[in-house]
Amino acid sequence: MKNKKPFSILKYFFIEEIRLIIILFISSIFISIYIYKNDLSFSLITYDISIAFLTGIILYFFLIFLPKISKRKNAQRELNIIINDLIKLFSLIIENYYSDEELRGIRFRNNPKKYIYDNIDEISKYIENNLKLDDIIKFKWNKDRKLTLNNNFFKVVNKFNVNYREIILKYGDYLEKETLDNLEQIYKNHIFINIREYDYLSQNDIREITIKKLLQDIYSIQKTADRINNICKK
Secondary structure: OOOHHHHHHHHHHHHHOHHHHHHHHHHHHHHHHHHHHOOOOOOHHHHHHHHHHHHHHHHHHHHHHHHHHHHHHHHHHHHHHHHHHHHHHHHHHHHHHOOHHHHHHOOHHHOHHHHHHHOHHHHHHHHHHHOOOOOEOOOOOOOOOOOEHHHHHHHHHHHHHHHHHHHHHHHOOOOOHHHHHHHHHHHOOHHHHHHHHHOOOOHHHOOHHHHHHHHHHHHHHHHHHHHHHHHOOO
């Protein structure tokens, strides 16, 4: 299994830097023709330029690409914390509104995250129709805690806003564009804007389309994180 790591990183390099791979391929062809065919139509300058490109790509791989991947993996680990906090909020909502019998029937507790990702449409619609911000969350593991759903939305969103800014400052140059776009879409989600800019969240802000978009962006970030972790697994 250990031998798979270099190949997985090389595969990721091929996917991530396809233009460099094309240059590498062309340069290799020129070098091969010059060496094996002794073709005079290829000047020494062409050969030297091809060698320079080849050397540059190899140096880029070791000095820039590999450190970038390491930074990206660190960023994904921090993103997982943000994702888990958001998913925990939805888990609390489901735990609060579904009966124990329903939770057993849908096998929610076996893998809450998977259930949420597999049922985004259904959950979004259910939340719009049933969620009441003033309801007290039923913390099954701590019944003495008395927090409303509104409290929890504020707590999770405010924490996201802080972590979002920190991750962008630390890892903005290393994250994939898709991940950056998804993070920005979460930051600009209607619920997040109201909490951040107006310090207010009304019942009318809990809409199916808003919840659905939020869950879709969360899921996209999770998929990217899983893909990077699997490709570059130690």
